[in-house]
Amino acid sequence: MQPGAFVRVLLPTRGKPREPGLLHVGYVLVVARGECVVAYSTSQPWPSDTPLPSGVRLVDAQDAARLNQSRAFLLRLDVLARLPMTRDWFPDIDHPNQGVIAIAQPSLQTELTRLAVNVARRRRELLQICADRRVLNPPASPHHYTHC
Numbered sequence: 459m460q461p462g463a464f465v466r467v468l469l470p471t472r473g474k475p476r477e478p479g480l481l482h483v484g485y486v487l488v489v490a491r492g493e494c495v496v497a498y499s500t501s502q503p504w505p506s507d508t509p510l511p512s513g514v515r516l517v518d519a520q521d522a523a524r525l526n527q528s529r530a531f532l533l534r535l536d537v538l539a540r541l542p543m544t545r546d547w548f549p550d551i552d553h554p555n556q557g558v559i560a561i562a563q564p565s566l567q568t569e570l571t572r573l574a575v576n577v578a579r580r581r582r583e584l585l586q587i588c589a590d591r592r593v594l595n596p597p598a599s600p601h602h603y604t605h606c
Contacts, residue, residue, distance in 0.1 A: 459494060459543060459556050461486055462567040464525055466550050466557035467496055469539050478546050483559060485533055487574055492543050497574065498534040512536065513577035515570065525560040535574040 459465060463486045468478035484496035510516060513536030522530050541547045550557030562570065 459486060459489055459548070459551070459558065460561070461489055461571075462562045462564075463558045464499075464527075464560045464562065465496070465548065466559065467539075467541070468547050468549060469496065469498055481549070483527065483531075484539070485535075485562070485570065487535075487538070487571065489543070494541060494543055496539045496541060497570075498537040498539070499531050500534065501529055501531045503530075504532055513573055515573060521566075525562065527559070533570065535570060536577050538574075 464483050465486055467482060467484040469480065469482045469484055470477060471479040483499050485499060486494050486496055488495040504510060504514075504516065510532075513534065515533040515535065517525065517527070517531050517533060519530045522528070543551060545551050548557055
């Protein structure tokens with residue numbers, strides 16, 4: 459698994475933020491020491507009369523098709539999960555492709571990294587991080603980000 463991958467992952471939910479949840483396609487931002495940081499995605503439509511919040515990127519149907527997705531989706535770079543790279547979280551990790559559906563083009567990877575860094579640096583109060591309790595390290599200040 460590598461940064462820039464769109465991967466099948468059992469993302470935690472708000473109700474159970476420390477347990478594998480529903481199968482989603484997530485975007486891998488960081489891979490280090492057997493863990494990775496994954497951004498949430500959703501195919502729920504965003505209201506057309508409402509501006510996208512910081513850290514949210516609309517991927518239209520044409521771009522979604524290039525990423526082996528069947529429809530447009532939102533990538534939530536303001537909602538992240540820090541997860542161990544295990545079958546508990548990544549059900550296809552033992553397969554040759556590790557559940558990777560597509561790898562973003564370098565230009566898209568750069569854009570998404572920039573958006574994620576912008577939220578982390580400038581809009582930290584918007585950042586939500588879910589994590590497996592085994593990898594959860596509390597922030598230096600409780601005001602840095604919200605845990606799911």
